[in-house]
Amino acid sequence: MAAISLNQTAYEYIHNKIMHGEFLPGSMLSENELAEALSMSRTPIRGAIAQLEHEGLVVTLKNRGILVKEISMKEAMDMFEVIHTFQLYALDHMQTHGDMPDLPKMKKYLELQYEATEQRAYHLYAKYSFQFQYCLVAILGNNSMMKILDDFANKMLLFAITNFQLTPNEPHYRANKLNRSIYEALLAKDFQLLRRIFIETHQVGRERLMRTGRI
Structure with missing residues (x-):
């Protein structure tokens, strides 16, 4: 599967989980766990996270993981x-x-x-x-x-x-x-x-x- 397609698959998976309330604001996500759940490497996960971060839905915390952002x-x-x-x-x-x-x-x-x-x-x-x-x-x-x-x-x-x-x-x-x-x-x-x-x-x-x- 092409890298772009993998990135999109990862993005849609994480985005849907957030929008359905399965990954609530304040939740910490793990690149490794997401990669394992989707049976892919961490590279497309990072691409998806970068897109979600650009949209203001998550933020990457160094050495801690990915935080689903709260809307203040x-x-x-x-x-x-x-x-x-x-x-x-x-x-x-x-x-x-x-x-x-x-x-x-x-x-x-x-x-x-x-x-x-x-x-x-x-x-x-x-x-x-x-x-x-x-x-x-x-x-x-x-x-x-x-x-x-x-x-x-x-x-x-x-x-x-x-x-x-x-x-x-x-x-x-x-x-x-x-x-x-x-x-x-x-x-x-x-x-x-x-x-x-x-x-x-x-x-x-x-x-x-x-x-x-x-x-």
Whole structure:
């Protein structure tokens, strides 16, 4: 198997373990153990770790191993604020230029989000919820903004999935109702309602994040 393919195999294995909450933040990973689990040498493991480190999901600690990084409250709050700003900017763009996001694609992600909820597949629910929001900002056609969202994606998902794993008895899946209301407001082109949804959701979410550490 080619080296690039081995690197990708190792990356997908470790990435999936992190995103499914099997390697929780604070966990220490071993190159030797990962290589043994995948029946490969440590070279592709190192390539995969370098990619994950670039994405901000792990950090290599000299003579200790690989640490799955924790997403701090400050970092989560910063990302939450940026996404809210992008939402309002996208809304202003819709009102000013008359453009609308890809509603069929948003409907698809909303349906997938609900399916994941029924299957109790929280990692998929969180992924589709983020992609729903991604469609909203995509209307701006701003590559720099989209790159920021791409950079946020793994971290936001990791933060959400970690909270889900640590608080299994708390209410989750809140974005189902939220994204449904956003979609319906978009269909109706009710921009005043949409602005109210964004602002109220931001206020409630910010308070909950500061109070409980959960989004």
